Amino acid sequence: MSNLKQLAQSLGLSITTVSRALDGYSDVSAKTKARVLEAAAKTGYQPNVAARRLRRQRAELVAVTLPTAPGHIGPPHFLDILSACAEHLALSGLNLVIAPVPRGQSELEMCQRFVDGQRVDAMLLVRTKRNDERVELLQSRGIPFVTLGRTESAKPHAFLDGDGFAGFRDATLRFIADGHIHIGHVAGPQAFSFAHHRRMGWEAALGQTGLSSALLAEGDPTEQGGYAAAKTLMSGSVKPTAILCATDEMAVGTLRALREIASGNTVSIIGHDDLPMSAFTDPPLSTMRVTGDDIGVRIASLLLRAIDGEAPEALQEIHPVEFLPRASHRRSQRLAANDAGVQADE
Amino acid sequence: MSNLKQLAQSLGLSITTVSRALDGYSDVSAKTKARVLEAAAKTGYQPNVAARRLRRQRAELVAVTLPTAPGHIGPPHFLDILSACAEHLALSGLNLVIAPVPRGQSELEMCQRFVDGQRVDAMLLVRTKRNDERVELLQSRGIPFVTLGRTESAKPHAFLDGDGFAGFRDATLRFIADGHIHIGHVAGPQAFSFAHHRRMGWEAALGQTGLSSALLAEGDPTEQGGYAAAKTLMSGSVKPTAILCATDEMAVGTLRALREIASGNTVSIIGHDDLPMSAFTDPPLSTMRVTGDDIGVRIASLLLRAIDGEAPEALQEIHPVEFLPRASHRRSQRLAANDAGVQADE
DNA sequence: GTTGACTTCCAAAACGTTTCGGAAAACTAT
DNA sequence: ATAGTTTTCCGAAACGTTTTGGAAGTCAAC
Known part of the structure; x- marks a missing residue:
């Protein structure tokens, strides 16, 4: 509800200064910075994310579409992984959203809407197929992405897989x-x-x-x-x-x-x-399990590096599987x- | 990548007209409307969601935070429900996002960020507690929400529950x-x-x-x-x-x-x-199960009605449980x- | 007291959309 | 022909933020 303008007005400062104070720029004096921070905390100011995204041209979002086979959604352990991944991404200010795919819609259409609407900075693909049309789509759009599981795509892409x-x-x-x-x-x-x-x-x-x-x-x-x-x-x-x-x-x-x-x-x-x-x-x-209890964290780190523009070839991990x-x-x-x-x- | 301005320019129309044509307003002629629609389809135009949200002051989003107990995420059957719910919400142009709660963060903080950052139009709460601080928060903010499971809150709120x-x-x-x-x-x-x-x-x-x-x-x-x-x-x-x-x-x-x-x-x-x-x-x-195989759809409909401003008292459903x-x-x-x-x- | 460097602040533009309030053009009725 | 109505279009403002490119003010050095 409260926005930058109100906050600035109440402090007798300009919008610019308040914004820069909150973002920790160096060209605002320590005193005003403290004043701004305090006021922001008191009023519970939260930046409007739509405005910020529009201006920054970044969605601050990573999406994963969750395939929902009729009557049976993907393996429960996906969620443990995704949860750890979300946790790690949050450290870099990125939110992970899980989007269940409605029955009427294909996973591909879903991806399309995400990337073409500029809703996401990157995508995570699970339940990867050997020839995955989602991979092709994302590659053609140049959107950073990581798949959970290899594919047979000719063009290399970032992935994490168990052996x-x-x-x-x-x-x-x-x-x-x-x-x-x-x-x-x-x-x-x-x-x-x-x-x-x-x-x-x-x-x-x-x-x-x-x-x-x-x-x-x-x-x-x-x-x-x-x-x-x-x-x-x-x-x-x-x-x-x-x-x-x-x-x-x-x-x-x-x-x-x-x-x-x-x-x-x-x-x-x-x-x-x-x-x-x-x-x-x-x-x-x-049973067996992929080693390392931080698969989600590894994925998050791959995603971040992919967003940073690192080459896909450098973002491929195959983890050994251990017997239980x-x-x-x-x-x-x-x-x-x-x-x-x-x-x-x- | 492509935006309204480019589309308008390529058609020799104003941004306004193109926008209104796409949104199906009546004050644009059938001919130009067809022209716009075709061009939009051909270029794969997708509106920038950040800009649209900023202007419309609606997030077109419903969020559900998924509690992730250490080593064990919420019951698998939540996901089946959420999937059906997402499907139904999509019909009204709303997206459902599932946000896993990072370990360091409380579910309450998560809710707070969602509602104060104006990221969502409504929220869905699962794993409801008898005295749930999330309910209080959402009530105080006046954000529409539905809980899966009753609470003992003094102030009535929308919920769906099995008996x-x-x-x-x-x-x-x-x-x-x-x-x-x-x-x-x-x-x-x-x-x-x-x-x-x-x-x-x-x-x-x-x-x-x-x-x-x-x-x-x-x-x-x-x-x-x-x-x-x-x-x-x-x-x-x-x-x-x-x-x-x-x-x-x-x-x-x-x-x-x-x-x-x-x-x-x-x-x-x-x-x-x-x-x-x-x-x-x-x-x-x-075992037992809540009757009706459309719980997710029911929830979606409750959410939509809550967003439409219907009184919480009218949005309370208790479904019988059947024995299997x-x-x-x-x-x-x-x-x-x-x-x-x-x-x-x- | 003028110059330059540094600190601290701000006005204005931009991001891409929707929408308000008209305006021009095309009919209709007089 | 003129006034009124309808159809079809558009300019400009707004949404709330970030960022660019300065502008004042302060201080030190000559």
Whole structure:
């Protein structure tokens, strides 16, 4: 409500001086500066952001569009990341806004409105696809942006990603070391970058050890999708004794599918994401997570550097994935130990 | 990049006329209007939102601050609601932004910046407390707002709420009808409006049937909180045979706690929220949900009416809660039927 | 007491839009 | 032809801030 003019009038100063005092310029005496600051604090003056943005030609805003699949919004852990990111951006005076995409609208249109209306200084893209039209749009507009997850774009862009390939490869090798021969994969939609990399990791491990990668089923990255995929996986003639799930949510669905199947409870499972609920499933879900508890902060810093004009090539981070052993990755082992005397090594 | 002035110049028209043509005023001829619209579409003109906001004195924005408890952000189902809400608001040209609250900052400060900086036309408050300082702030500023969940504020305000009281009362009566005597409650922090109402419903049912309401344990509204609360509940001298959990997440924690306890698997459980994962627990979680699959749309409509200046008293909705029976609410029953020949009536 | 340097302040322009109050042109009715 | 009405357009002001380019005032040095 209160604006600069009123504040200036009440102090007997010009608008200019008050503005410069608040912004900490050096050409205003310490005394008046103190006077201005005090008055501003007392009246609770807050600059009108529309006016400031108009003049500064900066939105002071970073947006992330949140894809909302029908009945199922993106993974909960996005929000933890975004929250940390917002926190860090705020230190530089930037606000992070999360814009849910209305059903009628495409994520692309959403991005378009953001960048062409000059509403944002930068964008963050999540749920990145291998060929993502949003990336092309943003590149053509020259807007700074960072994606959570690599793409196969020819032109380099800033991104942060977990090394899902290595994570799933190593997890598969772990299963192999445990004596598994039939190792299945409940995969996410391959258009998604993360889903593809995870699947390729699984395939790579099988390939390098000469095992079959036939036990593959794809589904939506939800509990329901995991449930359905696991069902088809377990209905084939050769059944997996271990399953890698692309996400924890799919793993939860897989667990339920196995519960409904005779001897399903001997199948070992590993997920990915380390959702809060994963520690509470039955059995507790062995899973993976991207290392570093500051992913959100890293993203924020990438965004800031992108806004500062740093080259995209310099703004690419791939973080290792760590394995979190709980109970679900050793289910057949326990039985195998009973049946055949195989010894656990951990 | 392109602005009204350029567009007008290229058409040989005045800024005024172009502006009015785009806004669909009647005092511009059909022919020029078509010409303007075409040119705007071709150049991809998007009005500069900062300028428009400054002039219109409207932010075209509704904000919701998302509380992010350390390590655990608000319930996932908020997002489904918010997404539907955003969708509906978009129809009226309003954008919904979700602002995560940085750790260093209080939700109140966040609200303050939003309203005093004239960044928003209205606010949506979630995770409402019984005595919520955000409500007071917004009331004092005269900003339209809607809360998700009632408060005990003396001055009426717009809200939408589920009838948690009736839901938990009825669920408790259901347990009583099933023959339970010792019915526990894993409660959420009582400062939260929803947690309090649910607890009062549980107490009311016990009170009206003369049963004890001693089996109460409170915890954070998370899996971990439910786990801890259930543990203390089951460690008393008299143990519950049925437990109502304030949220599904707490129910998931409770399930795990029971799993670790001898004969814990005979304890019946009911949760609330109908999270996607609830259908996939073991046993599948019986739960409750606020009726109507358009809560988000209802909220949006309340917000629009609040912005239009309708009186808060007219903007209060309490929606009934429906019970979703799955397996977890009849665990002891099955055993009891074996043990004592009690017959299930459903 | 004039010069130059420094400090402290300010008027005015600009950002891109919307909107008020007309003005010119084109009809209509007399 | 003239007055009145309607249609179609536009100039200029405003929204609240930041920033440019000085203008006064002060002080020290000669």
